[in-house]
Amino acid sequence: MEIFSNANDFLLWTRGDAFNIAIGIFIVGVVIRLLEILLLGRKADYSEPRGSELQAEWKGGLKTMLIRSVADKGTFKRAPFVIIVGYIWHIAFLIVLLFFVPHIELINATLGLKWPGLATPLVDAFAIVAMAGMLAMLWHRMIHPVMKFLSTFEDYLVWLVTFIPLITGYIAFHRMIGPYPLALGLHILSVEILLVVFPFTKLMHAITLFLARWYTGAMMGRKGIES
Amino acid sequence: MSQLNIEKGINALKEQIDGPTAAFFSSCVHCGLCAEACLFYTETNDPKYTPINKVEPLRRVWESEYTLFGKVKNLLGLTKPVTDEMLSDWETLIYDGCTLCGRCSMVCPVGNDISGMIRKVREGMVASDHAPEGLIGASTRAVKIGSPMGIRLKALQAQIKHIEMDTGLTIPIDIEGADYMALLSSMEIINFPEYIESLAKIFKQAGISWTLSSEAFEATNSGIQIGSSDIARKLVQRVVDGAEKLKVKYVISPECGHAYTAIRWDGPNLIGRPYPFKVIHILELLDELQQSGRLKTSGVLAKKLTFHDPCQIVRKGGIEAQPKRLLNSVSSNFVEMSEHGNMNWCCGGGGGVSASERADELRLKVFNRKKVQLQEINVEVMVTACANCRLVLEEGLEEYHMDIPVIGLSELVSEHLQEAEPAIKDGE
Missing domain, CATH: 1.20.1050 (Glutathione S-transferase Yfyf (Class Pi); Chain A, domain 2)
Structure with missing residues (x-):
């Protein structure tokens, strides 16, 4: 980082220009991706729905949006690892993201929204859980015949850009490398990379899964299927 | 000739892409759970039968035609095109290795209707001349x-x-x-x-x-x-x-x-x-x-029996409670298989699979799933409500030397119709 005369400059850059650019790309990218999906639309369905059309589709759509987070018994028995570890790391990651006090302060400064945070040692523990979970998922992806078969460069890339913010955050918080402004700057930069990559990769699933579930749930609701 | 066909195939796939398809492809994280929902994977352990892999031709067309990122990839020459060769490779996955049973669509954690997309891929297969002979004959x-x-x-x-x-x-x-x-x-x-x-x-x-x-x-x-x-x-x-x-x-x-x-x-x-x-x-x-009381039955079949839920009627048709009510009215020993109703396992012959001779060997192999389900409950009779399921079940049971008769539900109900002179029959 020779363009920065010292670590403080670097930190200022990550908090200023880089932050604005990353947020800009993230927002524009997500909007483009959502428009790409929504503008394609759905063809009119002339089949007679079970019950009123509006009710059948909305009830089915909203229900699947929620219920699909729970795996069916048979699938759970056949693939407990993906489901359990999947839950664990996602929840731990979200807790770290949303309940670490400095994160809440940043969100408050940016969006004007705030909520109570969790005690720091607790968040620290969740960070370790999230990282362990992600490493376990990576290992599983590399050895499970189906996941290995399906995985592409993108799958490993999105793993990496999600993992780096966790590890850099952990390093910065525990002052494991110095100077501190450099460590914190690296953490912020890694999050910015995550934001930039997000709209162009399957990280988008965090948003589009609700659309996917809605579409499927609405189609099934129309047919009177409990999904 | 084959160049013309592939263009027709790709155009047919393009026509199939809609908002839901785009949302589905945007959401898949390659978790692999759909494989666990598919009897063609669970009974062969071959990852190529993973449902989301079957729709790869459609995904490629979606990415290169309907996403900004895909267009950039096209310009940079990074796009993997859908070729005639690819469709030839996929033909057996799409037609022999999928019954459109829709179980994957119930299991996908992001809610993708994968079987709906496989149905869409078949449009491209037909247009590009990659449908199996058995089905071409049947449709003709x-x-x-x-x-x-x-x-x-x-x-x-x-x-x-x-x-x-x-x-x-x-x-x-x-x-x-x-x-x-x-x-x-x-x-x-x-x-x-x-x-x-x-x-x-x-x-x-x-x-x-x-x-x-x-x-x-x-x-x-x-x-x-x-x-x-x-x-x-x-x-x-x-x-x-x-x-x-x-x-x-x-x-x-x-x-x-x-x-x-x-x-x-x-x-x-x-x-x-x-x-x-x-x-x-x-x-x-x-x-x-x-x-409504217009159909009156009398007497019940006392033999231990189970119901095979036809995928298109139950899981994909929304008719789940009716067959169970009917069955309970004419039998006294109805037991469910471990996974039933919306989560039932397909007989393996739906979606045209049983119409394609080429798929026979694979179909009988994956019937093992039904065999295991049946062994768990040890029934004397199977009831179903689909003539195709019935034939496929009969063939599968014969292949695995299981002596279980299969009957149609309507037929079973009609056997228990109350006579004009109401006579109370004992359990048969």
């Missing part, structure tokens, strides 16, 4: 002769004559103004004519005004199975024309699963308008008649 016969098995009106008339002579019942044909027009599947006409007899008996007791149509008796829709909307539309139109000509209020879909999907859910969209009549599945109708 369906369009030209009127039935995928090549059954003509004469054959139906012969079966009707037999039934009328055996039972003294009348099977009405071409009665204008009847309330209900019943459809049949070829397999019912040839392999299971007892279905027609059951209808006649039940409707007589319930006082239903019904008819068959000499022009539109076939319910099976090979267009849906091969994945050609053009063929499917022609076949649906035939039924709609027949029903409109006879001015019926209802069209009854037979036990056959794909026939129900075709006429009930896909049909109006294929012909581009709602029907002037309602479509009701025979199980819905029997349940309604029983609930």
